[in-house]
Amino acid sequence: MPPVLEFQDISKSFDRQSVLRDFSLSVDPSEFLTLLGPSGSGKTTLLRLAAGFERPDNGKVVLRGSDVTHLPPYHRRVNTVFQNYALFPHLTVAHNVAFGLRNLKLSKVEVHSRASAALDMVQLANLSDRLPHQLSGGQQQRVGLARALVMQPEVLLLDEPFGALDQRLRQQMQQELKAVQRRLELTFVFVTHDQEEALSLSDRIALLHEGRLDQIGSPDQIYNWPASRFAAEFMGIPNIFPLSGTKPEGVGTRCQLKTGETFLVTSAANGNQARFLAVRPENIRVSRASLPHGKSNNVIRGRVRQARYLGSSILWSVEANHLTWAASEVVNGGTDMGSVSLEDEVFLSWEPSRGVLLA
């Protein structure tokens, strides 16, 4: 199916600072795509280019096959949910939601029914006569969502909509949002810097780094198989070690750390140009018993220096050959404090299929 929204070779600078460079991306119909990245990576700019609040210096924005690059926002069939809600303070909830409908030349009956349906969908029907300042943050954001949804846009753009909410409310709103998206089969483009949010909501994640598309893939792919050092760091992998060289070995690659150790990695990507090795802590086992180092297992010996109790797991910091490895161990609650202790000499092991080679 043709993409519903496309960015083609977009470049954009502000005050001579380049924010996006030759950026291209396609958004598929009915997908929940998240633009993920640190501040300044260009993700909000991209959203604003799609909405029409900015024009690119170069490149095109294409909506359902039509070039909308130079169309003003009011001529584009996209709508935005703003981070600070941007509700109209002088209008009630009902009038806020119906605001855009007036521009569609609908009958009074249809305006009323569409607005009511939208309010029902965000569970605010009973507050329709309130003014924005009488609502909580979560309620205000729901109004903002209803106001945009009621316009039935081709793409809904959401700019860190839950940024100002507390953790529990955030998670609740995330679930509600996902349910709405699934139900309406709308295309959502969602901007966030929170990787957990991105992982839990998205069909695909586009990882942005300094105005470029670093990696795009499913949450599983981005989480388990980051392609670059930036991606691995951003997705929270602490074990990233520079390599001095790689060599094909069997179906995989034997890589050598700058500090000398060698490991076998059998995951698919980046065999020859790899510069770093990354392994997720949850994929590393820690034990006092010695383990064989060989084709089915990568093992390294070290000493436990730190322990971080995280509730459902313990994060061990193990010093091995002047490097610090992080290994995560699930604990069973109660008084389970893990299988090793501080200052123990331990063996870390991980399977070759769990290593990630980074460019």
Place this chain on the structure above:
Amino acid sequence: MDKTGSPTKGLLTGTPQRNSRVWFLPAFLWLFLLIAVPLAFVFLLSLARRNPAGETDWVLGISNYVRALDPLYLWIYWRSLLLALATTLICLVLGFPVAHFIAQQPSARLRNLLLFLVTLPFWTSFLIRTYAWILLLRTEGIINNALVALGIIQQPLPLLYNNFAILVGLAYAELPFMILPLYTALERIDKSQIEASSDLGCTASQTFWRVLIPLSRPGIIAGVVLVFVPSVGAYLTPDLLGGAKSIMAGNLIQNQFAVVRDHPFGAAIAFVLTVVVLALLAVSHRTTREHTELRLL
């Protein structure tokens, strides 16, 4: 107590104040002594009478009011109100784009500079500025000379000593009082609300009427009041720039006090004027309720 029911905090200490009402006293005294009392005195004076020797007879009656409501004078009040209204509208139409432009500037320094320029006229004497208008508007004045020299007109235009000149003079004098409150209100408006309006399908003009104007309403009201009220009672501008046929209520009152020396009658006119303006303000205050887009839902 503030609106949420919690005790008000002291301005300098931040701790809850129990007898915060006491702090209203200075403002209340000021209002009372400098406004209510003089107004009461004016009213009292208006009930008195001027005797043939030119002094005030404290024989109270309403004869001055009967005279003040004579059709001759009513016409002058009416014209004063119309001129003030016209001045207000001119200031609104001219001032809004200026205030909006200034509020849009991203650089705070530029904004402050522009605001300074708006208030710059106040650094010179109002009298001198009004005389400058005479130089501009005279039959042999700068404007007429330029237009004749350029061949745009043959005969000089009557730009002075009429209602037109009064309007020009008043609008010019009052414009900053419209621009500044408008700017304050516009500057407060959240840019994302304007973007949201555009996002939801409103063209620039629709956003202007449906979002910008309602949100800047406090500024508009403040500006209108600050321009309209002084304009109704204007004295110097119509005196210098207006002709004999365009005297305003202010001139009338001044005439009674300074020339004719009928203070009680002057006081009566002044009081009528005050009441009319207050009544207008009260009516406008009541009708500017939250005007939502009621028709639709």
